[in-house]
Every structure is written in C-alpha cells, then in structure tokens.
Amino acid sequence: xxxxxxMALAAAIAVLVGIGGxxxxxxxxxxxxxxxxxxPEASGKIxxxxxxxxxxxxxxxxxxxxxxxxxxxxx
Numbered sequence: 001x002x003x004x005x006x007m008a009l010a011a012a013i014a015v016l017v018g019i020g021g022x023x024x025x026x027x028x029x030x031x032x033x034x035x036x037x038x039x040p041e042a043s044g045k046i047x048x049x050x051x052x053x054x055x056x057x058x059x060x061x062x063x064x065x066x067x068x069x070x071x072x073x074x075x
Contacts, residue, residue, distance in 0.1 A: 011071040017064025024057040 032050040036043045 007071055007074070011068040014064050014068035014071060018061040021057045021061030021064075025054050028053050028057070 028050060032046050035046050039046075
C-alpha cells in the first residue's frame with residue numbers, strides 16, 4: 001500500500017473519534033433529560049454535570065479532527 005493510502009486510512013480512523021463524541025453527547029443529553037424529568041429540583045446540578053461532560057466529549061472529537069488534519073497535511 002502506498003504511503004498516501006496509509007495516511008488516508010490513518011486520517012479516516014482519527015476522524016471516527018467524532019462519531020464517538022456525537023454518540024456520547026446524545027446519550028448524556030438523553031439521560032440528563034430523564035433525570036430532570038424525575039427530579040426537577042436537581043436540574044441545576046444535572047445541567048452543570050451535563051455541560052462539563054459534553055465539553056470533554058466534544059474536546060476529544062476536536063482532537064481527533066486536528067490529528068486527522070495533521071496527518072493529511074503531513075505536519
């Protein structure tokens with residue numbers, strides 16, 4: 001396999017991290033909505049935990065995209 005093909009495969013795998021970020025954000029949001037429906041008085045704490053968790057999940061997705069761009073541009 002030529003070097004460009006291996007680099008393209010590596011970039012594609014790195015971009016797959018974005019799928020994990022999207023799935024985890026969706027699951028966390030769904031669970032947070034269920035929790036708020038069960039305990040409306042705890043909505044502030046649930047929302048805070050949700051935002052922090054989503055920030056970490058999206059950060060990993062951004063890192064995956066950055067690594068893919070670095071591979072493609074051969075930095």
